[in-house]
Amino acid sequence: xxxxxxxxxxxxxxxxxxxxxxxxxxxxxxxxxxxxxxxxxxxxxxxxxxxxxxxxxxxxxxxxxxxxxxxxxxxxxxxxxxxxxxxxxxxxxxxxxxxxxxxxxxxxxxxxxxxxxxxxxxxxxxxxxxxxxxxxxxxxxxxxxxxxxxxxxxxxxxxxxxxxxxxxxxxxxxxxxxxxxxxxxxxxxxxxxxxxxxxxxxxxxxxxxxxxxxxxxxxxxxxxxxxxxxxxxxxxxxxxxxxxxxxxxxxxxxxxxxxxxxxxxxxxxxxxxxxxxxxxxxxxxxxxxxxxxxxxxxxxxxxxxxxxxxxxxxxxxxxxxxxxxxxxxxxxxxxxxxxxxxxxxxxxxxxxxxxxxxxxxxxxxxxxxxxxxxxxxxxxxxxxxxxxxxxxxxxxxxxxxxxxxxxxxxxxxxxxxxxxxxxxxxxxxxxxxxxxxxxxxxxxxxxxxxxxxxxxxxxxxxxxx
Numbered sequence: 001x002x003x004x005x006x007x008x009x010x011x012x013x014x015x016x017x018x019x020x021x022x023x024x025x026x027x028x029x030x031x032x033x034x035x036x037x038x039x040x041x042x043x044x045x046x047x048x049x050x051x052x053x054x055x056x057x058x059x060x061x062x063x064x065x066x067x068x069x070x071x072x073x074x075x076x077x078x079x080x081x082x083x084x085x086x087x088x089x090x091x092x093x094x095x096x097x098x099x100x101x102x103x104x105x106x107x108x109x110x111x112x113x114x115x116x117x118x119x120x121x122x123x124x125x126x127x128x129x130x131x132x133x134x135x136x137x138x139x140x141x142x143x144x145x146x147x148x149x150x151x152x153x154x155x156x157x158x159x160x161x162x163x164x165x166x167x168x169x170x171x172x173x174x175x176x177x178x179x180x181x182x183x184x185x186x187x188x189x190x191x192x193x194x195x196x197x198x199x200x201x202x203x204x205x206x207x208x209x210x211x212x213x214x215x216x217x218x219x220x221x222x223x224x225x226x227x228x229x230x231x232x233x234x235x236x237x238x239x240x241x242x243x244x245x246x247x248x249x250x251x252x253x254x255x256x257x258x259x260x261x262x263x264x265x266x267x268x269x270x271x272x273x274x275x276x277x278x279x280x281x282x283x284x285x286x287x288x289x290x291x292x293x294x295x296x297x298x299x300x301x302x303x304x305x306x307x308x309x310x311x312x313x314x315x316x317x318x319x320x321x322x323x324x325x326x327x328x329x330x331x332x333x334x335x336x337x338x339x340x341x342x343x344x345x346x347x348x349x350x351x352x353x354x355x356x357x358x359x360x361x362x363x364x365x366x367x368x369x370x371x372x373x374x375x376x377x378x379x380x381x382x383x384x385x386x387x388x389x390x391x392x393x394x395x396x397x398x399x400x401x402x403x404x405x406x407x408x409x410x411x412x413x414x415x416x417x418x419x420x421x422x423x424x425x426x427x428x429x430x431x432x433x434x435x436x437x438x439x440x441x442x443x444x445x446x447x448x449x450x451x452x453x454x455x456x457x458x459x460x461x462x463x464x465x
Contacts, residue, residue: 019326019327019329019330021327021330021331021334026331026334029311029315030308030311030315030335030338032176033171033176033310033311033314033315034307034308034310034311035307036176036177036179036180036307037171037176037179037180037306037307037310037311038303038304038306038307038308039180039183039184039303039307040167040179040180040183040184040307041302041303041306041307042300042303043180043183043184043186043187043188045296045299045300045302045303046187046191046300047187047190047191047216047219049296049299049300050190050191050194051063051066051067051070051194051212053360053361054194054195054198054199054212055198055208055209055212058198058199058208059208059362060285060289060361060362060363060364060367061139061141061142061145061285062145062208062209063289063292063361064142064285064288064289064292065137065141065142065143065145065146065149065209066145066146066149066209066212067288067292067295067296068133068136068137068142068146068277068281068288068292069133069136069145069146069149069150069153070153071136071274071277071278072121072124072125072132072150072154073121073153073156073157073160074270074273074274075121075270075271075274076117076118076121076157076160076161077160077270078266078267078269078270078271079117079263079266079267080114080117080118080160080161080164081164081262081266082259082262082263082265082266082267083110083113083114083117083259083263084110084114084164084165084168085258085262085266085313085393085397086110086255086258086259086262086263086402087106087107087109087110087165087168087169087255087259088168088171088172088313088314088317089258089313089317089397089398089400089402089463090106090251090254090255090258090463091103091106091107091168091169091172091173092172092313092314092317092318092321092398093317093318093320093321093462093463093464094106094321094464095172095173095318095321096317096318096319096320096321096322096464097321097322097464099464100237102248102251103169103172103173103237104237104238104239104240104243105243105247105248105251106251106255107165107169107237107238107239108239108240108243108244108247109247109251109252109255110165110168110255111162111165111239111244112244112245113259114161114162114164114165115161115162117161118157118158118159118160118161118162119158121154121157122154122155122157122158124154125150125151125153125154125157126151126154129146129147129150129151129154130143130147132146132150133146133147133150135274135278136274136277136278136281137278137281137282137288138282139285142285142288145209148209148210148213149209149210149212149213150213151213152210152213152214152217153212153213153216153217155217156213156216156217156219156220156221159220159221159223159224160220162224162227163220163223163224163227165239166224166227166228166231167179167182167183167227169231169236169237170182170227170230170231170236171310171314172314173235173236173237175230175236178230181226181230182223182226182227182230183223185222185223185226186219186220186222186223186226187219189218189219189222190215190216190218190219193214193215193218193219194211194212194215196211196215197210197211197212197214197215198211198212198215199211250465251465254463254465258400258402258463261402261403261405261406262397262402262405262406264406265402265405265406265409268406268409268410268413268414269405269409269413272409272413272414272417272418272442275418275421275422276417276418276421276439277291277295279421279422279425279426279435279439280425280432280435280436280439282425282426283425283432283435286363286364286366286367286370287367287370287432289363289364289367289371290363290367290368290370290371290374291370291374291436293357293361293363293371294371294374294375294378297350297353297357297375297378298350298378298382298385301346301349301350301353301382302346302382302385302386302389304342304345304346304386305339305342305343305346305385305386305389305390306389308335308338308339308342308389308390308394309389309390309393309394310393310394311394312331312332312335312390312394312395312398313393313394313395313397313398314398315331315335315398316328316331316332316335316394316395316398316399316459317398317399319331320398320399320460320461320462320463321462321463321464323462325460325461325462328398328399328460329457329460332395332398332399332454332459332460335390335391335394335395336387336390336391336395336454338390339386339387339389339390339391340383340386340387342386342390343382343383343384343385343386343387344383346382346383346385346386347379347380347382347383350375350378350379350382351375351376351379353375354372354375354376357371357375358371358372370432370433373432373433373436374433374436377433377436377437377440378440380440380444381440381443381444383444383447384440384443384444384445384446384447385443387447387450388443388446388447388450391450391451391454392404392405392408392450393405395454395459396453396454396459397459398459399458399459399460399461399463400459400461400463401453401458401459401461404453404458408446408449408450408453409442411446412441412442412443412445412446412449413442416441416442416445417438417439417440417441417442417445420438420441421435421438421439424438
């Protein structure tokens with residue numbers, strides 16, 4: 001049976017103000033975990049930024065087509081993220097309990113399902129790339145460029161699921177510096193190879209978008225090799241090929257209980273975000289180009305809140321899994337307050353970067369106009385994005401309260417934001433800025449709901465057996 005040592009809500013509320021956590025120890029844990037993870041996210045986002053900047057120096061359509069094509073991998077990443085996140089939630093608590101045998105079983109489970117997911121997405125991109133590109137644009141030139149990109153880049157999708165499992169287990173077991181080093185090496189390789197293949201440096205042929213796809217695939221190979229090579233020490237958790245299918249029934253049930261809501265939430269969010277891109281993409285190539293650059297900047301700035309959010313889940317999970325529910329709860333409160341600071345800081349960064357970013361790629365005058373307006377709207381959106389990332393994906397998920405993310409997305413994104421954006425674009429023919437604002441409603445609008453859920457303390461629980 002699952003450990004039921006969590007206190008009642010009334011006793012939880014009464015102890016909230018009594019627990020005095022050591023600030024020095026708290027911030028030491030937070031920055032030790034968050035900085036390498038944020039750096040890893042920054043490195044990953046830098047790949048998309050490098051693709052956009054390099055292809056944007058060649059032609060607007062090359063950049064836009066690749067941005068649309070990469071939405072396929074974005075959806076794949078939603079599946080893998082749910083699988084890995086469910087494993088990480090359990091692994092963090094079992095690591096706090098120092099149960100290494102169960103950690104290995106969790107590794108086997110997430111590796112199996114991530115591998116299956118990667119194979120399915122690779123097959124889709126190889127067999128029907130044109131149908132996939134038609135989802136995001138009706139422009140024949142963009143579709144043709146996207147098809148050539150997907151046929152090459154999809155080989156990297158086979159490797160992504162495996163490497164993400166290794167990186168997740170390294171994070172949970174405290175090897176966050178190794179994760180940052182692996183990601184940095186892969187990203188640097190990707191950017192260098194981008195330059196070589198996109199522009200045709202060192203006597204290589206100029207391959208444009210195909211060069212970006214080839215660089216991505218080679219970088220993923222490097223990343224996986226480094227993951228396997230580094231994860232060989234005695235204090236590392238390795239998958240067991242002999243026990244690969246010998247799953248513990250109760251452990252698999254626990255994994256499914258965490259994974260299914262996370263998968264539902266990830267798909268609602270991922271497909272929803274992809275729907276935003278498709279809606280904007282069908283409003284014209286200039287709109288799509290402006291949105292592509294805005295998305296790159298958004299992902300770069302979100303690296304800080306993503307790092308804090310990942311660290312929050314691990315920190316809260318450690319304490320709850322070790323039975324220190326009061327400390328885990330106090331950590332959650334402090335992390336929630338930090339999320340607001342990050343949100344307002346991100347707003348300021350977006351506004352300050354807008355004048356610089358608008359001149360970094362070749363955009364038409366109309367695309368520049370759209371881009372500036374989108375950035376102003378995004379500045380407000382960043383507050384909700386940062387708060388929700390840390391509180392929902394960090395604190396709540398760290399305690400196993402994964403169901404909230406799914407139904408909050410079902411309501412705020414799928415019942416409000418997407419229908420409004422769709423109707424605004426195709427029925428009422430609103431201005432691009434009004435449609436783009438609709439795509440940002442979900443994060444900002446659900447903040448009060450998130451705060452109410454946080455205060456119910458359903459996330460203060462020990463999940464270990």
